Amino acid sequence: MVAVKFFQPDRTSEKAVDGAIGESLMRLALNNNVDGIIGECGGEMSCATCQIYVDEPWRERIAVQSSDELDLLEMSNAFSAERSRLACQIRLTDDLDDIEVEVAPGNGG
Numbered sequence: 001m002v003a004v005k006f007f008q009p010d011r012t013s014e015k016a017v018d019g020a021i022g023e024s025l026m027r028l029a030l031n032n033n034v035d036g037i038i039g040e041c042g043g044e045m046s047c048a049t050c051q052i053y054v055d056e057p058w059r060e061r062i063a064v065q066s067s068d069e070l071d072l073l074e075m076s077n078a079f080s081a082e083r084s085r086l087a088c089q090i091r092l093t094d095d096l097d098d099i100e101v102e103v104a105p106g107n108g109g
Contacts, residue, residue: 002092002099006034006052009105021094025087025101026050036103043088045069048076051104053083054090061095078104 001018006029008014015035019028029037029050038049045068054062065073065085073084084104090096 002094002097004028004092004096005098005100006037007100007102008035009103011102014100019092021092023092025052025090025092027088028092029087029103034103036105036107037087038107039088041088045072045086045088048072048086049107050087051076051078051107052085052087052090053080053102053104054085055083055100055102058096058099058101059083061093061099062090065089076104078106080104 004017004019006015017028017032024043026039026043030039040049041047069086069089073079
C-alpha cells in the first residue's frame, strides 16, 4: 500500500488514505470521497476535473506529463506550469509512498 495525503486548496484540511500499487490518484480520491476531485470523464483525460498540484520532490518521482495532458491542463483556470497534473495520469508506485498533493481549486464541483 502507498500512503497519500490530499490537501484542500487552502491547505488547512487534509485526507490521508492508502492506495494500491498501480491505482491512479484520481481513482483513489474518488473511492475515498476526497473533496474537489470530480473525475467527470472517469480517467479518460478529457475533462481536467481531477487536477492536482504536485510539489518537489514528488514531481521528479512521477512520469513526465504527456503533451495531451499539458494541453488539457493549460485550458484550466487553475493551471500552474510548475505544479499542475491530472490525478488520473499518476499511478501509485513504491516511490510515491507518503506523497502529498493539493487539490486544485475549481475542479468543476
